[in-house]
Amino acid sequence: MEIIFLIVLLVVAYLYSSVGHGGASGYLAMMALFGIEMVYMKPSALILNLFVSLIAFIAYYRGGHFRFKILLPFVITSIPMAFLGAKLEISPELYKKILGACLIIATLRIVIQPGSTEGARKHLPVGIALVTGAVVGYFSGMIGIGGGIILSPLLLLTRWTSMKETAAVSAAFIFLNSSAGLAGHISAGMEVPPQIFVWVLVAVLGGLAGSYSGSFRYSVNVMKYVVTAVLILACIKLYIF
Numbered sequence: 001m002e003i004i005f006l007i008v009l010l011v012v013a014y015l016y017s018s019v020g021h022g023g024a025s026g027y028l029a030m031m032a033l034f035g036i037e038m039v040y041m042k043p044s045a046l047i048l049n050l051f052v053s054l055i056a057f058i059a060y061y062r063g064g065h066f067r068f069k070i071l072l073p074f075v076i077t078s079i080p081m082a083f084l085g086a087k088l089e090i091s092p093e094l095y096k097k098i099l100g101a102c103l104i105i106a107t108l109r110i111v112i113q114p115g116s117t118e119g120a121r122k123h124l125p126v127g128i129a130l131v132t133g134a135v136v137g138y139f140s141g142m143i144g145i146g147g148g149i150i151l152s153p154l155l156l157l158t159r160w161t162s163m164k165e166t167a168a169v170s171a172a173f174i175f176l177n178s179s180a181g182l183a184g185h186i187s188a189g190m191e192v193p194p195q196i197f198v199w200v201l202v203a204v205l206g207g208l209a210g211s212y213s214g215s216f217r218y219s220v221n222v223m224k225y226v227v228t229a230v231l232i233l234a235c236i237k238l239y240i241f
Contacts, residue, residue, distance in 0.1 A: 002195075005034050006202050013048070013206025015229070017056040018214035019152070020167025022049030022174040023203070024145035025234045036193065042086075042144030043190040044199065046182040049146050051200055052207035053174040059211035060168035070161055071169050073129035075176050078137025078147065082177040085141025086184025096143070100239045122159045141181040146174030149234045167214060 008030055016023030027045040036044070060066060132154065140147035148170040155166045182190075193199075 005030065006198070009048075009199060009202050010206040013052050013203040014210035014213075015233075017052050017059075017207040017210035020053075020056045020060055020169075020171040020174075020211075020214065021148040021152070022053035022056070022146045022171070022178060024049040024174075024178070025149055027203075028144060039191050040193045043182065043185050043192050044196055045144050046146075046178045046185065047192065047196060048199060048203045049174060049178040050182065052203050053146060053148070053171045053178060055204065055207040056211040056214070057168065057171035057175060059215040060164060060171055063164065063168075063215040065162075065164040065215065066168040066172065067161065067165055070124055070129075070155070070165070071172050073124070073126045074133035074136075074151065074169075074173055076133065077130050078133035078140070078173065078177055079180045081134045081137035082141035082147075082180035083184040085138040086144075086181040087188050088142055090142065097239065100235045104235050124158075124160045137177055137180070140177050141184055144181065146178045146181075148174040164215065171211075 009027070012023050012026035012030060016026055024045040027048050028041055031041045031044065057066070132151075136147040136150050140150070151173055152166050152170045155161045155169065156163065161169055
């Protein structure tokens with residue numbers, strides 16, 4: 001069973017990192033599926049998220065796709081809110097359903113959106129970015145994810161960034177939010193499983209392969225299909241697990 005878990009972990013890290021995501025929602029779903037103790041799930045997912053999102057960010061940054069001006073207003077508010085959200089203990093059931101519904105809508109809008117997402121960029125309203133960062137950061141910290149599955153469709157649908165710019169900004173956003181969320185768990189006292197080092201190694205291997213494929217080899221159309229697939233999988237996982 002451990003071998004199967006590691007294989008699935010490798011695939012999840014590859015798929016998510018290819019679009020600039022850390023994969024926390026996938027890791028949480030996997031751990032629930034394989035019966036990992038609840039106390040380990042959020043901290044472990046955030047640790048894996050840190051490594052994979054950092055790898056993805058480096059790859060997309062080297063590919064010339066990162067825009068700091070887009071990232072900054074989101075993380076100014078998301079980082080402290082992710083820390084606070086991680087310290088709050090609530091029942092995740094209702095929030096999972098709400099988040100799943102939002103992701104379904106975002107997925108449908110990406111699929112049916114006319115024209116290419118690679119058209120003219122639109123101006124990012126700083127006020128909206130600050131509020132969005134706070135909300136996404138808080139809920140991300142609460143459920144143990146980095147927030148990329150929420151931020152990515154927003155950036156694409158508003159045309160604030162191109163497909164690969166979205167991946168670069170999302171990877172940095174996820175890394176910073178995961179760091180803040182993990183800090184919140186550490187301050188509250190967290191536990192990690194003894195095999196976490198093996199999990200990190202496998203996730204890093206998947207992240208290296210996926211981020212290289214996404215930042216240097218995928219076409220925009222392929223990236224769009226991959227993002228859509230990631231969002232659909234995230235919806236399913238949130239509803240099932």
